[in-house]
Amino acid sequence: MPFNSIPAIDFLNRESELAYLRRLPEVKSDGLTGNVILTGGRGIGKTELLKQLYLRLFREEGCTPFYYSFRTANLKGNYFARDYFARFVRQYIAFLRKEPSLAENVSEPLQKLMPLVSSLGLEWLLDCMADFQVHLDNNDLYWQVIAAISVPVTAARKGGRPVFVMLDDFDAAENLYESVRGDAHGLTSLFSEAMKNSLCPHVITGSAAALEAIFADQAFIGGVERLRLGALPDDLARQLFRSLLGKLRLSCPAEESLQFLNLLRGNPLYIRNLAAAARKMQKDNLAEKDLVECYSMDVSEGETARYWSSVFSRCTGGAARKKAVVKLLMHSVEGGGMEGERLSKVLGLREAETGAALDELQASGILSDQEPLLQDFIRGLFLREIEGRTAEQVREAIEKKYSRAKPESCFELVIPMDLNAELVAAGAVEQIGKNLGLDSDFLSFLQLALIEVCINAIEHSGSHDRRILLKFISRADDIEITVESAGRPFTLDSLSAVPAEEKLRGGQKRGWGFRLISGIMDNVKVERVGDRTRVILNKNIKHKEVL
Amino acid sequence: MNPAQFTVDSRLDGDTAVIYPKGYLNNLAGESLVAECGRYTGKGIRKIVLNFGGTGLINSIGISLLLQIIEDLRTIEGTVCFSNMSKFQVDTLDMLGLLKHLRIFPAESEALQYLGAGAV
Ligand SMILES: Nc1ncnc2c1ncn2[C@@H]1O[C@H](COP(=O)(O)OP(=O)(O)OP(=O)(O)O)[C@@H](O)[C@H]1O
Numbered sequence: 001m002p003f004n005s006i007p008a009i010d011f012l013n014r015e016s017e018l019a020y021l022r023r024l025p026e027v028k029s030d031g032l033t034g035n036v037i038l039t040g041g042r043g044i045g046k047t048e049l050l051k052q053l054y055l056r057l058f059r060e061e062g063c064t065p066f067y068y069s070f071r072t073a074n075l076k077g078n079y080f081a082r083d084y085f086a087r088f089v090r091q092y093i094a095f096l097r098k099e100p101s102l103a104e105n106v107s108e109p110l111q112k113l114m115p116l117v118s119s120l121g122l123e124w125l126l127d128c129m130a131d132f133q134v135h136l137d138n139n140d141l142y143w144q145v146i147a148a149i150s151v152p153v154t155a156a157r158k159g160g161r162p163v164f165v166m167l168d169d170f171d172a173a174e175n176l177y178e179s180v181r182g183d184a185h186g187l188t189s190l191f192s193e194a195m196k197n198s199l200c201p202h203v204i205t206g207s208a209a210a211l212e213a214i215f216a217d218q219a220f221i222g223g224v225e226r227l228r229l230g231a232l233p234d235d236l237a238r239q240l241f242r243s244l245l246g247k248l249r250l251s252c253p254a255e256e257s258l259q260f261l262n263l264l265r266g267n268p269l270y271i272r273n274l275a276a277a278a279r280k281m282q283k284d285n286l287a288e289k290d291l292v293e294c295y296s297m298d299v300s301e302g303e304t305a306r307y308w309s310s311v312f313s314r315c316t317g318g319a320a321r322k323k324a325v326v327k328l329l330m331h332s333v334e335g336g337g338m339e340g341e342r343l344s345k346v347l348g349l350r351e352a353e354t355g356a357a358l359d360e361l362q363a364s365g366i367l368s369d370q371e372p373l374l375q376d377f378i379r380g381l382f383l384r385e386i387e388g389r390t391a392e393q394v395r396e397a398i399e400k401k402y403s404r405a406k407p408e409s410c411f412e413l414v415i416p417m418d419l420n421a422e423l424v425a426a427g428a429v430e431q432i433g434k435n436l437g438l439d440s441d442f443l444s445f446l447q448l449a450l451i452e453v454c455i456n457a458i459e460h461s462g463s464h465d466r467r468i469l470l471k472f473i474s475r476a477d478d479i480e481i482t483v484e485s486a487g488r489p490f491t492l493d494s495l496s497a498v499p500a501e502e503k504l505r506g507g508q509k510r511g512w513g514f515r516l517i518s519g520i521m522d523n524v525k526v527e528r529v530g531d532r533t534r535v536i537l538n539k540n541i542k543h544k545e546v547l
Numbered sequence: 548m549n550p551a552q553f554t555v556d557s558r559l560d561g562d563t564a565v566i567y568p569k570g571y572l573n574n575l576a577g578e579s580l581v582a583e584c585g586r587y588t589g590k591g592i593r594k595i596v597l598n599f600g601g602t603g604l605i606n607s608i609g610i611s612l613l614l615q616i617i618e619d620l621r622t623i624e625g626t627v628c629f630s631n632m633s634k635f636q637v638d639t640l641d642m643l644g645l646l647k648h649l650r651i652f653p654a655e656s657e658a659l660q661y662l663g664a665g666a667v
């Protein structure tokens with residue numbers, strides 16, 4: 001729905017595009033093209049631009065905006081025709097009454113709006129509705145589609161005001177069908193009539209490759225201009241990330257850590273998803289290392305992974321071919337370079353199938369070689385689907401690729417949540433500390449802090465697998481201990497830091513754990529990683545060596 | 548640290564029970580320590596010395612159970628003294644702001660002397 005746009009103030013860097021599109025009704029009435037194909041990489045902000053444009057037009061009187069998304073549409077012809085028609089009528093009335101809710105209430109039968117239509121004096125619209133009903137009664141698909149597609153033109157003529165038509169993800173319209181998929185090619189060309197009308201400028205979005213194929217059709221020749229949305233410049237990408245973190249009440253990383261955002265190539269979808277990953281992982285005070293972790297999570301199993309997985313699943317043509325298409329994709333990422341016949345043999349596909357799959361991948365936008373993120377996603381997909389790695393292993397592989405500071409030494413340990421298991425963890429700290437030459441009192445404190453975190457995990461996580469994963473990283477001046485366990489989220493503040501006097505007075509004797517941990521360690525963080533809680537303890541070890 | 552199995556020994560010195568918790572003081576150990584104190588207070592003893600010379604790490608649950616013992620003694624107008632604590636143990640209690648609520652002596656004999664002087 002066009003009304004769920006982001007606040008205009010958060011919409012960055014698209015003033016010139018907005019201004020350009022707003023002039024289309026004027027341009028069109030002057031007999032110039034007035035139709036625009038709006039392209040740009042996946043997630044770059046095509047839909048958002050339409051929504052922002054829609055809202056601005058909605059608040060004014062100059063022309064009536066109409067937005068239709070083919071991505072979410074039911075593409076069976078008669079459903080589509082009814083849906084397109086009904087959405088137009090609702091949005092038209094909503095515009096006249098300046099009441100967004102009239103457009104949003106899609107579950108209400110159109111008939112119920114008739115009294116309102118008539119009270120607005122829109123006799124011509126009542127006629128359109130009656131005509132459309134006749135086509136429905138006659139079960140005449142062709143006329144239903146024509147009537148639906150041409151209702152904006154009729155409205156512009158009869159209503160005395162241009163109708164600005166926005167067709168989002170129009171490439172999906174190629175898949176409109178009558179009763180089985182693929183039985184009604186060419187329905188998209190029916191839109192060409194409406195597009196020619198001087199009162200109906202159109203903005204059409206979709207992948208560049210797919211739209212070029214559609215608009216190469218004779219019916220559309222010469223009727224469209226092209227506008228390509230580019231990436232956000234680096235400084236605005238950072239500004240967007242900072243403001244999103246602010247909204248999520250997370251404090252922002254230092255400027256030099258934000259260099260890492262360059263990897264996202266100014267794509268607002270990725271930037272939003274990275275911020276969402278930071279929230280999900282309860283990351284605050286992000287350092288570059290945290291950004292790398294959030295990124296790895298997002299690309300391996302977060303929102304961005306879901307986004308691309310769903311794009312990809314539309315290209316595979318069924319589960320049976322999935323593996324072959326994953327291999328094909330990986331092959332393309334690695335630079336291609338195998339001729340068709342051999343490639344098909346390697347993949348176990350027929351040559352024609354390979355060609356068709358490549359075309360689909362191309363049209364979906366997943367083959368962009370400009371985006372390092374996409375390459376990471378595709379490598380991850382390959383590791384999972386072909387090499388059988390877990391999501392966690394994929395995440396770690398991506399993380400490794402971007403981790404700059406290599407730990408000096410790292411030990412990992414898994415302990416069961418059994419009686420006194422925390423002593424095993426403490427024993428490990430003792431040995432590691434001895435290797436580092438740390439003094440024994442200092443070590444005892446480290447052991448105690450670790451014991452407290454382990455006890456907390458055992459008592460509060462309610463974990464099913466009843467295991468605790470420990471990681472000890474020692475660096476030149478710092479020791480880091482990570483304690484991870486599955487189960488319910490818990491925070492260390494749940495073990496609250498009530499002053500000693502108050503506790504004693506109130507007879508509350510438990511809950512000293514957090515005070516101990518935070519008293520001993522220099523830094524304590526709690527994050528969520530998938531279904532696990534991760535506590536990260538840091539302690540500066542400079543000057544703590546035995547002399 | 549001495550991760551050995553927790554044990555608790557005790558002896559009576561006049562009207563004072565001296566208790567020796569040994570090993571890692573956690574929830575279970577703490578409870579057996581509470582029970583050991585209970586055995587004496589049940590017999591009317593109101594002075595206790597806890598000698599920590601053989602105690603290793605005390606975790607937060609162990610600490611909460613020590614506070615339980617202090618509270619139990621307070622309700623019967625008795626006194627608990629701690630003795631032979633390591634620097635690390637004292638520092639831990641200090642970190643929690645508990646020192647001023649405890650009577651801590653370097654040696655068992657000093658604790659006994661204090662209690663023998665009629666302190667209750
Ligand atoms: N200029 C912008 N400033 C801030 N946020 C933006 C901007 N453009 C888009 N966004 C946000 O980025 C996300 C992706 O945008 P959008 O869905 O419009 O991309 P798209 O190009 O339509 O993607 P797709 O290829 O999937 O259709 C949305 O959450 C949107 O609100």
Ligand SMILES: [Mg+2]
Binds near residue numbers: 046047168169
């Ligand atoms: Mg979109």
